[in-house]
Amino acid sequence: MPELPEVAGLARYLDEQLRGTVLAKLQLVSFAVLKTVDPPYSGLEGRSVTGVRRFGKFICIDTGGVSLVFHLARAGWLRFTDSPADRPLRMGKGHIAARVAFTGPDGPRGFDLTEAGTKKSLAVYVVRDPQDVPGIAALGPDPFAEAFDAGMLAEILGGSSQQIKGLLRSQSVIAGIGNAYSDEILHAARISPFAPAKSLDRASVQVLYDAIHSVLGEALAEAAGKPPQELKDVKRSHLRVHGRTGEPCPVCGDTVREVSFADSALQYCPTCQTHGKILADRRTSKFLK
Template sequence: MPELPEVEALATDLRARLVGRTMRRVDVPSISALKTFDPSVDALRGTTVTAAGRRGKHLVLTVDSGLHLVIHLAHSGWVRWREASPRPTAGRGRGPLAARVVLEAPAGDGERGDGERGGDELGGDGFDLTEQATQKRLALHVVRHPEQVMSIATLGPEPLDAAFTEERFAAILAHAGRAQIKGVLRDQQRIAGIGNAYSDEILHAARMSPFHPASMPAADVQRLYAALRQVLGEAVERALSVSAASLKAEKRQGMRVHGRKGEACPVCGDTVRQVIYAESTFEYCATCQTGGKPLADRVLSRLGVRR
């Protein structure tokens, strides 16, 4: 799943490409992806993009009419920039294409003033939203304010913002009480943008068990807060240094334990272990994080995690 660093990099890439450009149209072949009906997605036609940003794991595109296109890529969604006119879609709900944004050509690019492109009604460049998964969870919202999207309205603070101090982090952990720290870090209503992969990396950097209670001594809070800021900050820097097409590969390469079951821990050399629960897994180093004790799989099924 794209998490804070990747979504931040996608937002930065889209900002450079989209701001000042006019939307010719937005097609939604996968009708289940569109979660709103008023305003209509057709209300974006002819509007100009004024901003592209991120909130949690959401992309937020703002247009000059005051509307916002909010995109949640879910587990396997992605943004694919398209330089040329698209081919016709195969039909609603077929294939990985969830939505397609077609742009007018920039001024002076040879287009007619009425938006026609040499008679090509298909349009020009833009981007596609794709989802390579059996269960389709990618979500699009056309809203007058991003807070009208429930998963944004209920988001916790951004962990890299200046306002996210160690004291605020400590208060969040204290409120979570005996809840396991792995689930607390992933809970979007407590802290925005951290998912399964980066919670693994943060806990490994902090040398802390995923089962550790969220309420912890001040020294542990300090260590975990420093690890959180460092891991996410460095991941954002790496993500911003590569092209959008390389983000998935860069994320995998930057991981120390997540997705590295059976490999050697880069810190101590012990074998990275995996726990399987529900529809997901997590990885950890027993020597670094649990005093050498392997963790049982069943315990994680009790983690309360909200998307």
């Protein structure tokens, strides 16, 4: 799933490519992907793009009073082109969920929103205000917002009995962090993924806050300026524990371990994060404390 650094990279790239262009056509392969009815999506056609912004994991293309917002969900991605196809898409066929074409002084350009797999969660919204998107309205603070400091994080954690891994992934608590970067942040902070949030003392909260900014900041810097087709590989190449089950931890050399869930998994280093304790697989037993 694209997370804050990749979504920020996409938003920046789209802003550079689309600002000042005119949205010429929006095609939907399935009407299920469109989550709004008013204003109509056809009302975007002919409008000039004034900018592209990120809200958590949402991307918003502004056209001066009406915005095209999309969320790539778990298996979605964006395929950009300088030569958008003119032929109409066939409804319900293939991996393309929507196609958007633009015209500008430098010629045509556009992108397809694609989604692999059979479980379709990619979502498109056409709204007058991005806050009209329920997922955006419910977002917690952005990790790079000026108001988000160690004190705010301490307040968030102190009021929650939730395990820290789940809390970091909750978009209503902190916006933009998902499964991969929560693994990376907790590894950098040397915190067990199943530590209760409110059990962290103030020193540990500061370490976690610093890890959030260092891990996401490094990933943001790596994503900056990269075209969409490179962002996934850039992400994978810099992950230290996530997706690296069975490999040596780059910090201590211990074997990276995995805990599997029904539809996802997390990775961690026992030596760095759990004092050498192996966490039980959630599919077959309860977590070891």
